[in-house]
Amino acid sequence: MKAGKDSRGAKKRTGNAKTGRATGIGVRSAKGQKGMFYITTAIDYPNSKPHLGHAYEKTVADCIARWHRLKGEDVFFLTGTDEHGKKIQQAAEKAGKPPKEFVDWQVTGFKELCVKWGVSHDRFIRTTDQGHERMCQGLFQKALDSGDIYLGTYDGLYCVACEAFYLEKDLDHGLCPVHRKPVENVKEESYFFRMSKYQKRWLVFMEKNQGFIFPKSKRAEVVNRVREGLHDLSVSRTTFDWGIPLKSDPKHVIYVWFDALLNYLSGVDWPSAKSKKFWPADIHVIGVDILWFHSVIWPTMLFSLGIELPKKILVHGFIRSASGEKLSKTTGAIVDPLEVGDTYGVDSVRYYLLREIPLGEDGNFSEAALVERHNRELANDLGNLLNRTMSLAEKKLNGIVPKAKVDQELAKQLGLKKIVSHMDALEPHMALAEIFSFVSACNRYVNGKEVWKLEGKQAEAALYSLLDSLRVIAILLSPFMPDTAVRISGQLNVPLGSWKDLKFGLLRGGKRLGTKEILFVKKDVPAEAKAQVARDISVSIEPRLDALGLKLACAVVEGVSVKKKHEGLDRSIRETVKAADLSAVEASGVIQGYLELYDALGVPRQRHAVANLVEIARQSGKLPTINTVVDSYNLTSITRGFIVGAHDLDRVSGNVRVKIADGSEVYIPLGAQEAVPVKSGEYVFVDDKVVLCHLDVKQGEHTKVTNETRNVFLYVQGNARTPQRELDSAMEEICGNIVKFCGGKWKRVEVSVR
Ligand code: ME8
Secondary structure: OOHHHHHHHHHHHHHHHOOOOOOOOOOOOOOEEEEEEEEEEEOOOOOOOOOOHHHHHHHHHHHHHHHHOOOOOEEEEEEOOOOHHHHHHHHHHHHHHHHHHHHHHHHHHHHHHHHOOOOOOOOOEOOHHHHHHEEEEEEEHHHHOHHHHHHHHOOOEEEEOOOOOEEEHHHHOOOOOOOOOEEEEEEEEEEOHHHHHHHHHHHHHHHHOOEEEEHHHHHHHHHHHHHHHOEEEEEOOOOOOOOOOOOOOOOOOOOOHHHHHHHHOOOOOOOOHHHHOOOOOOOEEEEEEHHHHHHHHHHHHHHOOOOOOOOOOEEOOOOOOOOOOOOOOOHHHHHHHHHHHHHHHHHHHHHHHHHHHOOOOOEEEEEEHHHHHHHHHHHHHHHHHHHHHHEEEEHHHHOEEEOOOOHHHHHHHOOHHHHHOOOOOOHHHHHHHHHHHHHHHHHHHHHHHHHHHHHHHHHHHHHHHHHHHHHHHHHOOOOOOHHHHHHHHHHHHOOOHHHOOOOEEEEOOOOOOOOOOOOOOOOOOOOOHHHHOOOOOOOOEOOOHHHOOEEEEEEEOOOOOOOOOHHHHHHHHHHHHHHHHHHHHHOOOHHHHHHHHHHHHHHOOOOOOHHHHHHHHHHHOOOOOHHHHHHHHHHHHHOOOOOOEEEEHHOOOOEEEEHHHHHHHHOOOOOOOOEOOOOOOOOOEEEEOOOOEEEEEEOOOOOOOOOOOOOEEEEEEEOOOOOHHHHHHHHHHHHHHHHHHHHEEEEOOOEOOO
């Protein structure tokens, strides 16, 4: 069965709940009426094909929408496309098509994505829909009549890619800070929205509604920017015509963001019985790049129109390439969601994205990590559980569900309350972890009871417990992996249940099971990720540096699997920071030894990186979370004071030399695209092409460790005050931790002085 078909099917089944038959844990929506829930995604620009970021956003919203439907709520889920504005007009011109014909064609790709990814939206809105256009004209006129919109002249800067106005001070070296492209100088007659008038009201609103922006960490920046002052906003354009014309002055078209944001109202036919039922929206799901528009412009528009504000803006993180680059056509880092869905199965990709990336955090899309989760968690843990339960039921019970009771020892291992509270807290990754911990409990049950050896009543009791648990697992998985949920229920030969069926013992005895089928076929790790055998590398130190006491312990760890974070590692870090004597680290003289080395080289002393790290640990009780390699070595850095650096061995060219810089070296700092000079006189680690590390600045963009890294080259730096054996033992500790939290194996690398 195709995912799309299943998704609608799953929705219809849970739709039973809409008739009021669903019981279970009652949940009130924000509107106070039991069971109304309105969720939206951003509407996508169809100037090119959908990308993985679009698919991710729809997956997040879909999962939440399905979860609320499962709870028996009346859900309205809106997605769609943002079809006006100069960006679309330019793309249409490039394609040689009139804009409407262009968007009519482009939108098919976005609709196909929704079908293939099992997105269970109730409406796909297009801003070229007549109803939307009429409503926009009406609401614009209302603001004009009330005096909140006035005529003036816009004279300033505009980025077409963002469809946004900029002030000179916000540019980055004269370029748009988001797209790094030149901005346009615009001077034209324009209507303005009196956004400035609502500054105070907005700040009061934000004070009262602390949870308006999720995650909270994204709130402060917006609040600070509004505190600095709100400018009136240009809300019409006259220099192109692809937009909604003003009723009263048709040579103006409505600014594309003013038009687009109103989709959340026209999507429920504002004003209508439907909008009365669903507005205000419970959650707008968006990416961080459009937070300003949703958290400031949109609320002030609603203040002006006298319309209630949405309850929550959920800001998800950005998906980047496996090596952490921004997904972009210019850099060639693009992932086609339809293609990855076809290769790995949509449910596997949905699972990977929802399990791997905590909501609100950025995530790197790594095919190797996706395959690993697909093989280990889906094919091995879940797939095998179903497969062996079905096989044993066939063999021992002739494929008939026995009349028995669920073993309470197994049942009590399902953390339903935890799953619910994780979903309430918008932590789908944790909810999934909890569901899969029950899957593991079921696998342990099979092994512990040696079910394959049981006969008669004992076999019946154990297999009934497993079959019924799989029925419950299918229901719980339905918001995350709708197709899989239907396929599991199909094998059990029961309809996919709803909230009221989330109790044990509902599987009817005497019924025949369905046909056994493999849920997930194991996939091969992509060829690039297979290069796990580390190449050889040598390290040499310039004699002058050796004479000044600079020393090293170096190693390679091969075949690692790097992740953003690891719960065990986080725990170790918290415990280590708590127990560490951070003042002793500073007093130990190790950090002082580095500063003395800088003095000997005539390099200015700056605050030392390790001292900074110790300070962070002291103040916050934790360390920054970078990835499981960096976090593993930071653990040693803060307890022993050493500078440690790690690099992706497969991105290091040739061998590594530690030398005194002459100023001609190429260094690209983390996150940058351009090289910056390194001061002559500093000591630097260089390969055949670039600087890997200078002084205590231990990483560069070129060789940084990412989720895609398979082999790591690392070093512990020492100085005149640190005996070599201490460096060696620190290296052992670090490599031990990396192997513990990232897998692989490690070997020492010899260092020569020449
Ligand atoms: O901004 N990872 O449209 P859009 C995750 N039309 N999310 C991403 C992403 C990535 N790499 N790239 C983009 C627009 N997004 C406007 C919205 S709403 C009234 C108008 C997210 O096609 C982005 O943050 O550029 C946004 O939420 C959505 O995809 C559509 O982006």
